[in-house]
Amino acid sequence: MEALKAAAAVVAYPGFVFSAALGMFASWVDRKVTARVQWRVGPPLLQPLYDVVKLLGKETIVPAEGVRWVFLGAPVFALSTATLAATLVWQSQIAPAAQTFVGDVIVALYLLTGPAVALVIGAFASRNPLASVGGSREMKLVLAYELPLTLCILVAVIKAGSLRLGDILLWQAANGAVGASLSGVLACVVAVLCMQAKLGLVPFDVAEAETEIMGGALIEYSGPALAVYKLSRFVMLTALPLLVVATLLGGVRFDAGARGVLLGLGKVVLLWVGATLIRNTNPRVRIDQALLFFWGPMTIVAAAAVVLAMAGL
């Protein structure tokens, strides 16, 4: 019975179906806001769903020189890690006392790296030269943003004094959001920019760079394989902002009734719109610029936030 419940949690609520649906909505918000920024009408609400359903009905082409099982396995790996991460973070918000374990912050961060790793592996398995350019860029980008992002989450861990997402939520419920303190503000700024890179949005979409390397890492993917990648993107669009909200912005308070839930989801929506506005007002940076940006100013600010958090600020 327990196993069945856990499986249902991963597959339906709050795992795959719920997170993917929310992510599709996020993707629609992104496209609609972009359209409004550009003075256009924009796509209908169900557009992301149409895209995925359409891709499921298309032919899947595997490059003759590529490694078949790695090429087709990578999207599945991306989707499963993203789904597990989303489930983990949601569970910690729904039942902060019961459904969490010590160190689940680390597990969530670890799982959220999965889609990026899968993208790199899939790109190299296709043996397309443009895909390997995209893959190597994605690899460098992961190295760049993981350090500052981990430092940001560390701020919350130091403040709450626990490695459990549930404890961090409960600590914030008692003492106010981590993001309300000086170190929290710095961590939030860095986390939002790291999120931008982790979601592969402009100005950090160097791995996909449509106008430059034609979709980069995704260039050889078609049909259902591409649909699975898109789905993992949608799940990430839910999981990542949720992790930032859970650790830095007070979390989604299921114990505080409808108001707490709506307030929490409102914060997630705010992060989506912020990401969209950043993506619409910035040109793409080169990979070396991205690397310098994350290892330079971002890591310094994040490290400063950690020191301030240790000092109790």
Add this chain to the structure above:
Amino acid sequence: MSVTLKALTRSIWVFHVAASPCNNCDIEILDCLTPKFDLERFGIQLVGSVRHADALLVTGAVNHKCVPRVKRLYEQMPKPGVVIAVGNCACSMEIFADSYNMAGPLDKVIPVDAYIMGCPPKPEAMIEAVVALVGKLRS
């Protein structure tokens, strides 16, 4: 009619094949994506890789040098997909009909589903063709 095909008519990703055009049609294609016409409201998007394409927009007078590339791109597009010949050159070779290096109109090279005449065709004409094509797919 299957669900996936129905979804296809609401989410057509377009790949642009330039088979030696004079660039005039290409500029008109880009016009369709501008805020004035905004094809994204019908789910139509320009994609960078032919692997993601549902429709090939072929512009230009297809010559012998282009033929292998056009055929290759057609084969690389995941099916089901459609081909649209944009402009007089792709439809009928226009003033280049008597030229020594012409491989014939596009439909002699690959199967074509829709023809958009004009030199260059207006964005309105292209939208009309897409609407007609969607109607054809649905029936």
